[in-house]
Amino acid sequence: MSFKDYPNVFQPIKIGSITVKNRIHYTPMVACVTTADGESNQEMLDWIGMQARTGVGYITIGDTQIDKERAQCFYGELDVTTDKYKDGLMVLTEEAHRFGCKLSIELSHAGRGANPEMNILPAFAPSYLPIPGAQQDIKVMDKEDMEWIKTRWAECAVRCKECGFDMVMIHSAHNNLLGSFLSPESNIRTDEYGGSLENRMRFPLEVLETVRSAVGPDFPLEFRVSINEMTDTGLVFEDTLKYLKVAQKYVDNICLSRGTVFVEDAIRYLCPSYLMPHMINADYAKIVKENVDIPVQVVGSVCSLEEAEKILNAGKADIVGICRGLMAGPTMLEDAVRGHEEKTRPCIRCMDGCGAVFLGAPIRCAVNPKLGRETRFGKVAKADTKKKVYVIGSGPAGMQAVETLLERGHDVTLFDKADKIGGMLHDAAAIEFKSDLRRYKEWFIRQTQESPAVIRLNTEVTLELIKSEKPDAVLVATGASYIKPPIPGINSDNVVMANVVDNGTEKVGNKVIVCGGGLTGCETALQLAREGKEVTVLDMIPAEDFAKGQFYITRSSLMAEIRDSGVKFAGNLKIKEFNNEGIIVEDKTGNIMTMKTDTAVIALGTKGDDTLYRQIAAEMPWDTYAAGDCLSAKNIYNATFSAFNIAVEI
Secondary structure, three states: OOHHHOOOOOOOEEEOOEEEOOOEEEEEEOOOOOOOOOOOOHHHHHHHHHHHHOOOOEEEEEEEEOOOOOOOOOOOOOOOOOHHHHHHHHHHHHHHHOOOOEEEEEEEOOHHHOOOOOOOOOEEEOOOOOOOOOOOOEEEOOHHHHHHHHHHHHHHHHHHHHOOOOOEEEEEOEOOHHHHHHOOOOOOOOOOOOOOHHHHOHHHHHHHHHHHHHHOOOOOEEEEEEOOOOOOOOOOHHHHHHHHHHHOOOOOEEEEEOOEOOOHHHHOOOOOOOOOOOOOOHHHHHHHHOOOOOOEEEOOOOOOHHHHHHHHHOOOOOEEEEOHHHHHOOOHHHHHHOOOHHHOOOOOOOOOOHHHHHHOOOOOOOOOOOOOOHHHHOOOOOOOOOOEEEEEOOOHHHHHHHHHHHHOOOEEEEEOOOOOOOOOHHHHOOOOOOHHHHHHHHHHHHHHHOOOOEEEOOOOOOHHHHHHHOOOEEEEOOOEEEOOOOOOOOOOOOEEEHHHHHOOOOOOOOEEEEEOOOHHHHHHHHHHHHOOOEEEEEOOOOHHHOOOOOOHHHHHHHHHHHHHHOOEEEOOEEEEEEOOOEEEEEEOOOOEEEEEOOEEEEOOOEEEOOHHHHHHHHHOOOOEEEOHHHOOOOOHHHHHHHHHHHHOOO
8 A cells, every 4th residue: 555545544634723734633542651740741741752753633632630639530640730730731732743743632520430549529420329449439519519610621721722732622421520411320410410311411511611611712622422331321322412413513523432431341442452343433423424513533443544544435534533553553654654554563452551551550552662661762772782682482572572672783583493483473363353463463473574683493492502603692582381281181182272272273062161261261262152162161260350360441341252152151160180071170169070061172371481591591691581471471561571671771
């Protein structure tokens, strides 16, 4: 493809009184890199600079509270509630503008979703409906509270305007304060602000009217909504559409999202995982676009410019929002213009890195170790001395090490005892629904093969080889091996390993028990269930702890898919033996039983092997390093960061 294949993406668009240079929006993402008090700093400035350098038309800074005493929900979010930090805000707008990029900011009130550890006053909400894990001390808002909130929202919007922001976004999605007024699930008031849709949207519309009056008619306002909360009794699309038809008179751009942060089954629609389709909101956006008179923007797992162009070309939206795709692949727009889309690092939609902000940590990306660390690693410095570096193992850690070492200017040789590079990524990406990971695998293999590194396959590195060839440094990334414990009968014909089931080299019967309630076991079970198998996942840990190491939003998506597929869980059972009938297990009380199955699938995890590292380190203690699963079998995030953090210092 080439630049000419994107006739819509690179067209400018008017949003109110301003013109944005293209149709790509870097959507709101809280980076959690400010000071603890919310003051902008060098890390925040460099975060904005990185976003602007991508070439997007405009950026919206994520979830920024208009009330610092009741509504804080993210550590390290900007403070726009006081003039004290205006100078830092002005520097941010200046940074975006020097790249020809517009800057907006998402002004929000968390409502009952406020973090109880961060706030000193009761949370505001339309009704007393506390949420587990969030603020339990809730003040049901009266009219005086509503007036106070409207004034605060307007003051913050004006302050942002004074600091040079081109727009502000009013956040009315995901069941935050405005969204909770709108939703019949969270608004059970009986006054003029509850009951009918007309009443429920009264306060959000009053906020919009107040902000519009404060900032004036020519200052653009964005407006973010959930098109559907995806809960049994929550906000539905038909009501959202009616709401938008009225709200559009106050705003200049509508941003369409989906879901709510407070219901487990619905939160997966905010940040769709690798289990869900791409472009999940585009069809909804088309209907909205047909019913309003202002630009419509859509988000929801749009992961490439090709997908953005597809949406725009079909007339489903005027602007396309991308966030995770740009965090993983910041060169996305430049690569498209130059006709080299294949160079853009793909997002794997895991949330192991970017989900950290929900847990109070700064923004990171599992496949882009520079993200959120632009101040230190925005440009990797050349090494003072060029070295001959050997990397042993070509999985994600090994390939990341090669990439970083080459940036440092070293001569790099990559070894693998297999006949192809990629390591365990080949097995990890084999399941049908893991297409995002397959794209990443193919991208990284291609990047590595096309790099200046020397690649030596079918070569098992030994200490003798290292001693004879005398590299200056060695980075061992030999990965892990699959665990197959010495349980009686485990080598029977009806017992197979999960990786060979996933990659299709072994078939299973109609009734299957997957042994192992970790992520691999749950994913294998889901795939088999989708193929029509009767599947049970078995483990000695409690069933409620299955796949517990996965990031909670992604895990909720996986658990929902597993539930819908009919997979059964059997926890607190220890495997004693495999036989022709199935699996003999023991429960916590000592009862022995046989679980009948046609096929038992072993998914009992992996174990790192650092034997080679220890052998070489004994001879080269200062210049030998280990990265990835060979030290601790974890995930791609761990492989990426451990390899980068070592290689960037060699």
